[in-house]
Amino acid sequence: MSLASEADDTKPSCVKKRNLSAVGVSSLADWEDHLAPASSHVVTGDARATGLPNNSVDLIVTSPPYWQKRDYGHEDQIGLEPTPQAYVESMMECLDEWKRVLRPTGSVFLNVGDTYYNRSLMGIPGLLEFGAVQRGWLIRNRIIWTKDGGMPEPAKNRLANRHEYIIHLAMKPSYYYDLVGYSEYMGNGANPGDVWKINPERNMGAHLAPFPQELVRRAVKLGCPEQVCSTCNKPRSRVFERTDQLDPTRPQARRAMELAKEHGLTPEHIRAIQATGVSDVGKATKFQNGTGRNSADVQRLAAEAKAVLGGYFREFTFAKKVTTGWTDCGHGTPARGVVLDPFVGTGTTLKAAVALGRDAIGVDLVPLMHEAEVPAKPENPKRASAKRSAR
Numbered sequence: 020m021s022l023a024s025e026a027d028d029t030k031p032s033c034v035k036k037r038n039l040s041a042v043g044v045s046s047l048a049d050w051e052d053h054l055a056p057a058s059s060h061v062v063t064g065d066a067r068a069t070g071l072p073n074n075s076v077d078l079i080v081t082s083p084p085y086w087q088k089r090d091y092g093h094e095d096q097i098g099l100e101p102t103p104q105a106y107v108e109s110m111m112e113c114l115d116e117w118k119r120v121l122r123p124t125g126s127v128f129l130n131v132g133d134t135y136y137n138r139s140l141m142g143i144p145g146l147l148e149f150g151a152v153q154r155g156w157l158i159r160n161r162i163i164w165t166k167d168g169g170m171p172e173p174a175k176n177r178l179a180n181r182h183e184y185i186i187h188l189a190m191k192p193s194y195y196y197d198l199v200g201y202s203e204y205m206g207n208g209a210n211p212g213d214v215w216k217i218n219p220e221r222n223m224g225a226h227l228a229p230f231p232q233e234l235v236r237r238a239v240k241l242g243c244p245e246q247v248c249s250t251c252n253k254p255r256s257r258v259f260e261r262t263d264q265l266d267p268t269r270p271q272a273r274r275a276m277e278l279a280k281e282h283g284l285t286p287e288h289i290r291a292i293q294a295t296g297v298s299d300v301g302k303a304t305k306f307q308n309g310t311g312r313n314s315a316d317v318q319r320l321a322a323e324a325k326a327v328l329g330g331y332f333r334e335f336t337f338a339k340k341v342t343t344g345w346t347d348c349g350h351g352t353p354a355r356g357v358v359l360d361p362f363v364g365t366g367t368t369l370k371a372a373v374a375l376g377r378d379a380i381g382v383d384l385v386p387l388m389h390e391a392e393v394p395a396k397p398e399n400p401k402r403a404s405a406k407r408s409a410r
């Protein structure tokens with residue numbers, strides 16, 4: 020699925036909203052020939068005032084300085100504000116700017132961690148989420164990024180921290196989202212879930228703020244279209260069909276297929292299961308009454324299938340999907356999807372995005388600096404009031 024909508028996820032909005040005679044479906048290869056190779060560039064600047072044009076970016080993937088962790092040695096740096104609230108205010112200014120540069124279908128994957136102060140976690144990720152919601156952003160996921168190892172921690176009366184967050188924020192419910200492509204990439208089910216286990220890559224020193232390329236790849240696969248129309252700014256979205264094929268490696272799926280065969284369920288039964296879209300047909304009838312989406316026939320077929328399949332009914336809502344093409348707005352002005360990292364640092368986001376065929380832009384007060392040169396603890400005398408307890 021692409022342009023996400025929880026109400027009707029069967030058609031991308033490009034197709035739904037435009038005159039159908041003006042849009043169509045074609046392959047990515049049709050546009051690819053007209054595109055320059057993917058490229059990246061870096062701008063020296065502030066994440067709160069990037070100078071980039073309005074509506075020019077499809078996805079932001081970034082890791083800002085965490086509160087009170089490092090001194091990057093620049094007077095405009097974010098991260099050394101005296102209080103969590105002041106830090107959140109700085110980040111809200113970033114979100115305002117990012118809203119301006121993002122296309123309406125854009126979204127943000129924001130990697131953040133928490134900080135101990137006076138022996139307590141400050142709840143920074145929650146404060147950021149709360150501030151963002153107050154400003155009209157939608158928090159679509161709070162992804163837990165876990166790692167096997169990490170820095171040894173001196174505390175004896177609490178557990179070592181082994182996770183961070185990746186907050187996925189969107190401006191509108193119709194943001195671009197390719198769960199089908201992401202699921203194919205991950206290869207572990209129709210919706211691989213909101214816990215990402217990604218270990219730091221080899222080239223990251225143990226004491227550095229890790230931001231592996233794999234993290235960026237997942238965000239890009241989910242949230243950045245491969246191609247967009249530079250006339251109407253619409254992302255090209257995957258068009259797919261559901262099949263009745265289940266994953267034969269799962270015992271539950273094998274049993275569901277056996278039962279369906281044994282009781283002679285037809286392709287119409289399977290489509291009816293998929294049309295109801297939830298695991299319990301009783302609930303489906305209740306949810307969708309009055310919407311006009313599921314006719315009495317569909318509900319009857321789904322009920323018949325439920326009677327035969329029992330608890331295995333839901334298996335068919337996870338059936339494999341096949342891509343049949345990509346939306347084509349018909350303007351013929353192709354461009355690559357664009358990823359921005361407004362705290363680009365050493366450029367991890369740019370490398371991963373370009374390797375996936377997206378154009379990429381990085382912004383940083385001190386671009387492409389080597390993190391190894393950054394002192395691990397803040398030592399800015401102007402910020403003396405921000406002394407903290409690391410335990």
Ligand SMILES: C[S@@+](CC[C@H](N)C(=O)[O-])C[C@H]1O[C@@H](n2cnc3c(N)ncnc32)[C@H](O)[C@@H]1O
Pocket residue numbers: 064065066067081082083084085091095096097098228230361362363364365366367368382383384385386388390
């Ligand atoms: C955690 S690092 C990002 C590391 C990056 N993900 C990487 O893989 O190299 C944070 C970066 O934010 C930059 N920075 C701090 N304050 C900034 C600001 N106000 N605007 C833009 N960049 C800023 C720092 O110079 C640093 O490079």
